[in-house]
Amino acid sequence: MLAVLSSGPRRKSVGLAYLLLLLFGLFGLHRLYLGRSLSGAGMAAITVLSIPLIWSGLGLLGFVATGTWALADAVLIPSMARETNDPVALLA
Numbered sequence: 615m616l617a618v619l620s621s622g623p624r625r626k627s628v629g630l631a632y633l634l635l636l637l638f639g640l641f642g643l644h645r646l647y648l649g650r651s652l653s654g655a656g657m658a659a660i661t662v663l664s665i666p667l668i669w670s671g672l673g674l675l676g677f678v679a680t681g682t683w684a685l686a687d688a689v690l691i692p693s694m695a696r697e698t699n700d701p702v703a704l705l706a
Contacts, residue, residue, distance in 0.1 A: 639684035
């Protein structure tokens, strides 16, 4: 009975990923949502470490790095969602 209720992992929404990118892009929440835990945590760590260093060049450099990364992800989100939703396609 439990197997009938559980249809496996939920499909990831491209729209929700874009919303997370728009609201929390520098923190990598869109990457965490799409199953890219390590790189999402890396984005969050760079952003959090850059906050106290904002007045130095290192803080600004951190924000430029994660900002550029988030802009690149704006193009990559549909393919990341496709890979997450259809892992069998990766084997073909």
